[in-house]
Amino acid sequence: MAANLGQARERIQKACVAAGRGPDEVTLVAITKTFPVSDVRALAGLGVVDVGENREQELKVKAPECPELTWHFVGQLQSNKARSVVRHASVVHSVDRLSLVGALSKAAVAEQKTVRCLLQVSLAAYGAADAATGADRGGVGLSDVLELAGAVAAADGLELGGVMAVAPLGSEPDEAFAGLREVADRLRSEHPEAGWISAGMTGDLEAAIRHGATHVRLGRALLGTRTHLG
Numbered sequence: 001m002a003a004n005l006g007q008a009r010e011r012i013q014k015a016c017v018a019a020g021r022g023p024d025e026v027t028l029v030a031i032t033k034t035f036p037v038s039d040v041r042a043l044a045g046l047g048v049v050d051v052g053e054n055r056e057q058e059l060k061v062k063a064p065e066c067p068e069l070t071w072h073f074v075g076q077l078q079s080n081k082a083r084s085v086v087r088h089a090s091v092v093h094s095v096d097r098l099s100l101v102g103a104l105s106k107a108a109v110a111e112q113k114t115v116r117c118l119l120q121v122s123l124a125a126y127g128a129a130d131a132a133t134g135a136d137r138g139g140v141g142l143s144d145v146l147e148l149a150g151a152v153a154a155a156d157g158l159e160l161g162g163v164m165a166v167a168p169l170g171s172e173p174d175e176a177f178a179g180l181r182e183v184a185d186r187l188r189s190e191h192p193e194a195g196w197i198s199a200g201m202t203g204d205l206e207a208a209i210r211h212g213a214t215h216v217r218l219g220r221a222l223l224g225t226r227t228h229l230g
């Protein structure tokens, strides 16, 4: 795991240099879904401070075991799980609809927390046409980003942090992430505080960093292949 982490950090660093960016402009978020909390602890022991989960059921079990870490929620979120996610995570990367904003806000107020919210943007327009069905990775449509941003910015207990996306199957990651960058720039012109771009996973972190990613979400690069779906 130490070797994997070292290699991942080196990939990030090289990508930053190649993009003319400073290495500390990019934060590594370790995605630990499907792996046991012992692996989370091992990563923490190696200096990882940001960890993410994509399911509420896993988050609520692991996060209390490692309360010193910053927990990110990166998965599809049902409104009825908002309270639990807010209790355990301080960043939610997957805000994708207006109805979720109300649920998150209510939960944050009840938990007396401020939750940093990233808008998950659909890059489906950049995916392969034949992947359009069944391959939707979710997210708000490009034309609805600013409306959703306004709702988050106005909501009690929430702060607007920026955008998140997953490059769709069959897409050219450079094209998809360039599109995300445009959305991020437009968002920032209205909400200067919303500077995070959460983009890039094990397979495409270099492309994401070329296009301004501030947070890369790495699972397999650190922990190897997942044996069940996550």
Ligand SMILES: *Cc1c(COP(=O)(O)O)cnc(C)c1O
Binding pocket: 031, 033, 054, 074, 075, 166, 201, 202, 203, 217, 218, 219, 220, 221, 230
């Ligand atoms: C699983 C997951 C990741 C990590 O993907 P890897 O390919 O294992 O690096 C990143 N983001 C989200 C939203 C995920 O669900």
